[in-house]
Amino acid sequence: MDIAADAVSLFLDLDGTLIDIAPRPDAVLVPDELHGLLRQLHRRLGGAVAVVSGRPLADLDRFLPRCPVPLVAEHGAVFKLPAGYHFRLAARYAVPPAMAAFVREALAGLDGVILEEKQSCLTVHFRLAPEHQPAVRAVLERALDRWPAYRISEAKMALELRPRGLDKGTAVRRLMRYPPFRGRRPVFIGDDATDEDGIRACILLGGQGLRVPQDFGGGPEAVRRWLWSLASQGAAQPAQYPP
Structure with missing residues (x-):
């Protein structure tokens, strides 16, 4: 199955998808290439890329400083939009x-x-x-x-x-209301049960979901290799899924 960069909005989980899971949440290692990869995806997809994580925003800011794409924290409770995204999203949740x-x-x-x-x-x-x-x-x-x-x-x-009602699917649907996401086919890539809500939302919106164990086999490194191929493809040239 192929994906053409000009036609999709891309939603990416972080732990287990872009980076390897560690024994402790604060012990993950972020590959040096990741910032450059997100910047290249941002350029190639016209900004229609977001990182959608269950982590708090402070973690995302620490692991992905100066991130060029939207950061969605806590499954959609918190959004951080870089310059160039001309809409506002606010959701208020607070643990008692x-x-x-x-x-x-x-x-x-x-x-x-x-x-x-x-x-x-x-x-x-x-x-x-x-x-x-x-x-x-x-x-x-x-x-x-x-x-x-x-x-x-x-x-x-x-x-x-x-x-109740807070999940990654809600985050996907909210972002898909606005350009540059709107009008494109949404694709969610994730590895965990919490990503299934985002995958279902993309499928219901006419897109698809890719699961790291089944579709990429080798884990985050294989995901990053495939994303580089997507970010580097020429116009109208689809990226091939890894074997």
Whole structure:
């Protein structure tokens, strides 16, 4: 299957798609080539590229400084638009302080479990202690009894409390209302369960979704190689999917 750069809007997950997943969220390594790749994609696709991540904006700013494309943080709760994007997007979500305190206290005795507190959601990582997954889920389910406006979302070796209605599909649909995204065929590339909402949104909008394990096999390095081919293609020359 082919993709022509002139015809698509591209939505890219970060962890597990553009960069390799690390044992801790703060231990990832960002390839030196990534900034240049995003800049080249921005030029070739006329700006119709966005990074859509579950991470907080502070992480995205740190990993992708001076990023030329929109950064969508916390599954669509926060948007950062560089110069040249002439529209405004604002979404207001805030984790109730009492909910954060409840989860923080309930997880305190679970060694190796990392609580990542974000503006809109709480993400609990158990990659370093997978045996604690049942206990983590039990804590989050107890939290839902008190804060039913949230739901539990699954990710790789993590569980997240997130507001109902907040997901990457919503972020895709919002961006697709505006140029340079509007009028193009949306394509989402992701690797995790949290990316499925973005993939479904793209399919419903007449586009498609690419899953890193099935469509790229080798992981983020293979994704980056394919994106370079897309960014470097000539006019009307489709990029071939990797074998």
